[in-house]
Amino acid sequence: MSERFARGALVRVRSIHPPGHVRTPHYLRGRAGLVEAVAGHYANPEELAYGRDGLPPRALYRVRFVQAELWPDYTGAVGDTLVADLYEHWLEPAS
Amino acid sequence: MRRHHDMGGEPAGPVVPEEHDYAPWEKRVDAIRQLLSARGVMTVDELRRGIEELGPGAYDELSYYQRWIASVGNVLLEKGVVSVDELGQRMAEVEARWRAEGRSAA
Amino acid sequence: MSAHPHHHPHPHQPDLEDRPYDHHQLMAEALGELLIEKGVFTADDLRRTLEAIDARSPADGAKLVARAWRDPAYKARVLADVNAAAGELGIDAGPIPIRALENTLALHNLVVCTLCSCYPRGLLGLPPDWYKARAYRSRAVREPRAVLAELGTRIPDEVEIRVHDSTADLRYLVLPLRPAGTDGLDEAALAALVTRDCLIGTAVPRSPG
Numbered sequence: 001m002s003e004r005f006a007r008g009a010l011v012r013v014r015s016i017h018p019p020g021h022v023r024t025p026h027y028l029r030g031r032a033g034l035v036e037a038v039a040g041h042y043a044n045p046e047e048l049a050y051g052r053d054g055l056p057p058r059a060l061y062r063v064r065f066v067q068a069e070l071w072p073d074y075t076g077a078v079g080d081t082l083v084a085d086l087y088e089h090w091l092e093p094a095s
Numbered sequence: 096m097r098r099h100h101d102m103g104g105e106p107a108g109p110v111v112p113e114e115h116d117y118a119p120w121e122k123r124v125d126a127i128r129q130l131l132s133a134r135g136v137m138t139v140d141e142l143r144r145g146i147e148e149l150g151p152g153a154y155d156e157l158s159y160y161q162r163w164i165a166s167v168g169n170v171l172l173e174k175g176v177v178s179v180d181e182l183g184q185r186m187a188e189v190e191a192r193w194r195a196e197g198r199s200a201a
Numbered sequence: 202m203s204a205h206p207h208h209h210p211h212p213h214q215p216d217l218e219d220r221p222y223d224h225h226q227l228m229a230e231a232l233g234e235l236l237i238e239k240g241v242f243t244a245d246d247l248r249r250t251l252e253a254i255d256a257r258s259p260a261d262g263a264k265l266v267a268r269a270w271r272d273p274a275y276k277a278r279v280l281a282d283v284n285a286a287a288g289e290l291g292i293d294a295g296p297i298p299i300r301a302l303e304n305t306l307a308l309h310n311l312v313v314c315t316l317c318s319c320y321p322r323g324l325l326g327l328p329p330d331w332y333k334a335r336a337y338r339s340r341a342v343r344e345p346r347a348v349l350a351e352l353g354t355r356i357p358d359e360v361e362i363r364v365h366d367s368t369a370d371l372r373y374l375v376l377p378l379r380p381a382g383t384d385g386l387d388e389a390a391l392a393a394l395v396t397r398d399c400l401i402g403t404a405v406p407r408s409p410g
Binding site: 107108109117120133134143161165171185186190198199200 | 221224225232236239250254317329330331339342343352
């Protein structure tokens with residue numbers, strides 16, 4: 001199974017807002033982060049949620065974001081980060 | 096449009112470190128859900144989707160495992176694993192049994 | 202309590218028999234019975250699954266951490282695959298993959314599931330109510346330091362806080378930093394320092410004495 005993104009790639013979360021079962025939190029839509037790791041391949045939860053088999057498996061990425069870039073009013077430390085597990089079809093290369 | 100369950104980053108009150116010992120019926124719901132997954136009848140993804148479809152009110156009106164069993168019930172009805180009538184009938188039978196044992200409705 | 206005598210063909214179970222019941226409890230009972238009758242699973246399956254739920258607790262996670270603190274080779278195996286490492290200690294952590302997040306002097310990890318309540322149940326058992334409630338799910342990602350401070354845990358600004366939102370199939374276990382003053386302690390004593398909240402990341406193990 002292939003992966004579109006490698007560790008260290010700069011990616012942006014797609015800014016689409018479909019209804020239905022999605023596992024990409026709204027607070028990350030349109031945000032850029034770094035691929036920390038390829039976490040494996042899993043059946044697509046957006047399909048499993050509706051009784052379909054979710055195949056072929058999709059690549060899952062651990063993507064790291066800088067908190068100060070996610071929240072305009074972030075009051076923590078400048079080095080703080082956040083990691084979320086995101087599916088390949090939700091990511092595009094960031095310029 | 097942000098859906099209610101997608102609550103990361105939303106304003107909220109203090110984190111109150113409350114917890115409770117799980118009642119037998121709650122663990123039963125958890126066990127049923129695990130077995131439904133293990134038997135390929137219903138995935139955890141369908142459970143989550145079912146909970147999300149209960150709507151925002153469910154978070155205010157129902158407890159955690161009430162939301163779980165509501166979702167399980169709805170999904171199993173959708174799939175035809177149980178029918179509305181047989182579920183309603185069995186719930187009535189269980190209630191009659193429990194009342195005979197001296198329990199009362201909440 | 203009922204005013205008239207009635208038979209108890211089964212042993213008295215206070216939780217089940219004395220509390221008022223509601224619609225959802227009726228549904229839970231009815232569905233369980235129907236699924237057994239339809240052969241989806243057996244009563245024995247249900248009993249064994251309930252036992253497995255009760256068999257797991259934060260003490261299992263603490264055991265893992267204590268062993269990892271004392272044995273660098275074991276720690277490496279924990280970092281590679283928590284489920285396999287738990288298996289070495291006779292703990293069946295189940296099929297859902299659990300990954301360890303190592304705290305260091307420069308990094309403190311915190312785990313949350315903003316979308317629902319994903320938690321390493323296979324190792325730690327059922328999550329506490331607060332982990333699944335709105336306040337934690339909403340604020341842990343946005344103001345982790347404030348949330349930790351409310352829970353009595355202060356992390357210095359020089360230490361990076363990394364919040365992990367468990368959005369997919371992986372579950373996360375924080376591997377806390379071994380506290381100072383613990384060199385002489387055996388595994389049981391070390392495990393006693395590792396609370397459930399240390400494994401979620403909302404607390405750090407206390408130094409003894």
